[in-house]
Amino acid sequence: MNKDKLFLEIALEEAEHALVENTYPVGAILVDENNQIVAKGRNQVHSHHDATAHAEINAIQLAGKTVLDAKVHGKKLTLYSSLEPCLMCTGAILFANIKKVVWILNDDSGFGSFNKVKEAQLFEKKYNEIEIMEEPYDDLKIKQIELMKQWSMNSNHVDNLRK
Numbered sequence: 001m002n003k004d005k006l007f008l009e010i011a012l013e014e015a016e017h018a019l020v021e022n023t024y025p026v027g028a029i030l031v032d033e034n035n036q037i038v039a040k041g042r043n044q045v046h047s048h049h050d051a052t053a054h055a056e057i058n059a060i061q062l063a064g065k066t067v068l069d070a071k072v073h074g075k076k077l078t079l080y081s082s083l084e085p086c087l088m089c090t091g092a093i094l095f096a097n098i099k100k101v102v103w104i105l106n107d108d109s110g111f112g113s114f115n116k117v118k119e120a121q122l123f124e125k126k127y128n129e130i131e132i133m134e135e136p137y138d139d140l141k142i143k144q145i146e147l148m149k150q151w152s153m154n155s156n157h158v159d160n161l162r163k
């Protein structure tokens with residue numbers, strides 16, 4: 001199997017795990033240039049009562065020193081996420097010097113920001129060093145959409161809280 005697809009499937013497993021924990025179904029993993037998984041992250045906003053506990057942040061934090069070492073030694077890290085990174089995570093990805101970002105589903109109607117920041121030509125020099133793959137696999141996209149549908153029925157879903 002294509003390695004990008006394999007890693008996105010692992011990110012999707014993390015998203016499923018998050019949903020079981022009654023929080024946003026988003027998963028993200030960090031992979032090094034030897035195709036080793038450095039860290040697996042998932043959304044923990046509701047499970048940890050932390051509005052900043054997004055999957056990508058979780059993965060970057062768990063990767064610890066590996067992220068800084070990659071930065072110092074010019075090594076390439078890839079982040080695979082089940083959903084397009086939000087503004088906060090886009091910032092974290094730029095700070096972590098991640099060189100490739102792949103996600104299953106765009107998030108135009110939500111907080112998806114990785115493309116918006118790129119289109120605004122902000123941090124253009126940084127962006128020029130980053131390879132982006134968005135929505136590469138329709139079957140995985142359908143699975144993430146399904147997880148988000150299930151999330152919309154969860155009691156922690158913010159639309160429900162507003163009712």
Ligand SMILES: [Zn+2]
Binds near residue numbers: 054056085087089
């Ligand atoms: Zn985020």
